[in-house]
Amino acid sequence: MPELMGLLPQDLDSAEVAALLRIATTELYGGNAFRLAELPVDAPASEVIRRTKRIEHAGDFGAPIEPGPVRLLPLAPSGNGDVRRYAEVVQDALEELADPAERLAQELMWFWPLQPGDARGDAGLAALGRGDVEASITTWRQQAADGVGQHNLAILTHAAALDASEPAALESLARQAIGLWLAVVQDATFWSRVRARIEEINDRRLPVGAAQRVRAALPVAVLASFGHRALEFGARQEYATAQRLGQLIWQSGYEAAAIQEAARRAAEPLRTRLEQRLAMSTEELDRLRQGGGPASAQVDRVAEQLITEAVPLLASIDCLLPVGHPIRDVLHDQVARLAYQAAMAHWNATHDPQRALELREALRPIAADAELQATLDSELAVVRGMLVGSTCWFCGSRPGDEAMPVDVAPLKSGRLPSGTTVEAHRVPRCASCAASHRRAETWSKWALALGCACGIIGAITLPDSALQLDLPGIIILALLAGAGWWSGAYIKDQPLDGSKPLSAWRTSPGLAEYRARPDIKQWLGQGYTLQPLPKRP
Numbered sequence: 271m272p273e274l275m276g277l278l279p280q281d282l283d284s285a286e287v288a289a290l291l292r293i294a295t296t297e298l299y300g301g302n303a304f305r306l307a308e309l310p311v312d313a314p315a316s317e318v319i320r321r322t323k324r325i326e327h328a329g330d331f332g333a334p335i336e337p338g339p340v341r342l343l344p345l346a347p348s349g350n351g352d353v354r355r356y357a358e359v360v361q362d363a364l365e366e367l368a369d370p371a372e373r374l375a376q377e378l379m380w381f382w383p384l385q386p387g388d389a390r391g392d393a394g395l396a397a398l399g400r401g402d403v404e405a406s407i408t409t410w411r412q413q414a415a416d417g418v419g420q421h422n423l424a425i426l427t428h429a430a431a432l433d434a435s436e437p438a439a440l441e442s443l444a445r446q447a448i449g450l451w452l453a454v455v456q457d458a459t460f461w462s463r464v465r466a467r468i469e470e471i472n473d474r475r476l477p478v479g480a481a482q483r484v485r486a487a488l489p490v491a492v493l494a495s496f497g498h499r500a501l502e503f504g505a506r507q508e509y510a511t512a513q514r515l516g517q518l519i520w521q522s523g524y525e526a527a528a529i530q531e532a533a534r535r536a537a538e539p540l541r542t543r544l545e546q547r548l549a550m551s552t553e554e555l556d557r558l559r560q561g562g563g564p565a566s567a568q569v570d571r572v573a574e575q576l577i578t579e580a581v582p583l584l585a586s587i588d589c590l591l592p593v594g595h596p597i598r599d600v601l602h603d604q605v606a607r608l609a610y611q612a613a614m615a616h617w618n619a620t621h622d623p624q625r626a627l628e629l630r631e632a633l634r635p636i637a638a639d640a641e642l643q644a645t646l647d648s649e650l651a652v653v654r655g656m657l658v659g660s661t662c663w664f665c666g667s668r669p670g671d672e673a674m675p676v677d678v679a680p681l682k683s684g685r686l687p688s689g690t691t692v693e694a695h696r697v698p699r700c701a702s703c704a705a706s707h708r709r710a711e712t713w714s715k716w717a718l719a720l721g722c723a724c725g726i727i728g729a730i731t732l733p734d735s736a737l738q739l740d741l742p743g744i745i746i747l748a749l750l751a752g753a754g755w756w757s758g759a760y761i762k763d764q765p766l767d768g769s770k771p772l773s774a775w776r777t778s779p780g781l782a783e784y785r786a787r788p789d790i791k792q793w794l795g796q797g798y799t800l801q802p803l804p805k806r807p
């Protein structure tokens with residue numbers, strides 16, 4: 271990783287940097303020991319111990335926890351029901367303060383008094399303690415030149431951003447927090463105060479140089495917390511909000527190295543989940559391959575399950591990592607290649623073009639590698655071509671029956687051109703659609719017959735007809751017979767059982783090319799018309 275303000279890659283493993291980056295999640299402030307215990311950040315160890323014992327005592331008896339000396343944005347439960355659980359959480363958090371690196375990280379990410387050791391008398395902290403946020407903001411803005419005021423404004427805004435549930439408010443607060451933290455990182459006065467605090471802690475496990483390392487890593491922590499927040503929205507499939515937060519990180523104005531490291535760290539949990547899913551799918555694919563026979567025909571479910579589970583995770587990662595990012599593209603291709611292996615194994619076992627099409631269409635948007643994309647595009651074209659020639663044109667779902675196609679050729683008076691062999695245009699049709707077409711043909715004939723019968727009955731029952739067809743009778747016969755013919759034609763040309771009518775052969779693939787052939791054009795010019803061959807009902 272490139273250097274961060276002079277921070278070497280190995281410094282990321284230092285205790286103080288590791289502690290800061292560990293807490294840089296959406297629970298950055300919800301799990302802060304000083305917030306939970308309601309203690310000032312510079313509370314001596316003796317005060318931390320006393321507070322721990324009081325909270326432990328309250329938890330043992332389920333009694334309400336007494337307010338702490340510096341109660342800021344309190345989280346303690348008001349009733350007795352959750353006291354025991356809350357006491358356990360606070361105790362665990364306070365125990366971590368025994369480690370100086372952990373304590374420095376917790377202190378850095380909470381409110382500081384303007385004067386060291388004067389948290390109880392600090393005007394800004396007192397205003398926030400009584401719930402007067404505006405007064406505290408005003409006080410800290412006036413103290414911004416000292417560095418602490420700017421730091422406290424960053425804490426307040428950052429905590430509000432991570433707690434915000436409404437996207438517009440979250441994005442606005444996040445933008446403000448990122449700007450405030452950038453000012454804190456650049457404020458030499460504040461970091462002099464941090465070095466002084468490290469000297470006050472006076473623990474050889476926390477050298478003075480820790481201040482510079484934490485300062486360099488702070489942008490990573492800030493952006494990583496928003497990265498985790500973006501992925502929370504992604505997990506709820508609120509991708510638009512997640513994507514805007516991701517863009518906010520990349521457009522933060524922080525060093526490119528800090529942005530890259532923050533995005534990597536935020537994406538790490540999803541990366542781990544995807545790699546675990548890939549390992550499970552690989553094991554399942556190998557097992558089915560080794561089983562052979564019927565088991566080999568089930569490998570498509572490996573691809574389907576992998577795609578189903580991986581796509582939401584990849585969609586979340588896409589909100590955080592842009593196209594072209596190595597982590598993003600590698601994860602996409604790992605999923606796509608393994609699913610493609612399963613799809614190929616299924617094809618080799620079944621030669622099912624419909625399933626091959628479904629799997630490749632699901633795979634194509636996942637693949638990031640250009641070579642894999644080209645392979646899938648080529649195979650999709652081949653499979654679609656196979657399906658056009660094998661899938662029933664009339665229902666579009668069932669395989670065509672070799673004995674039931676609609677063969678179309680130039681006919682005149684029901685006859686093919688004599689003295690030559692004419693190749694017909696074949697339209698695939700399944701047995702079910704062929705049966706539907708036969709029923710429609712039968713019903714249309716019955717409609718015509720019924721119309722003629724009604725016309726005859728109407729004509730011969732006219733007054734004074736004497737069973738003779740005069741002009742009025744002929745007109746009635748013609749009208750009713752015409753109505754029967756029209757009804758029959760209408761019935762014949764309507765969809766039946768969910769399939770297209772027989773006349774849909776006119777829009778079948780390849781017909782335009784067939785019509786444009788020189789020999790067909792010749793016959794059409796001689797008065798022949800394209801019609802289904804009579805031998806195919």
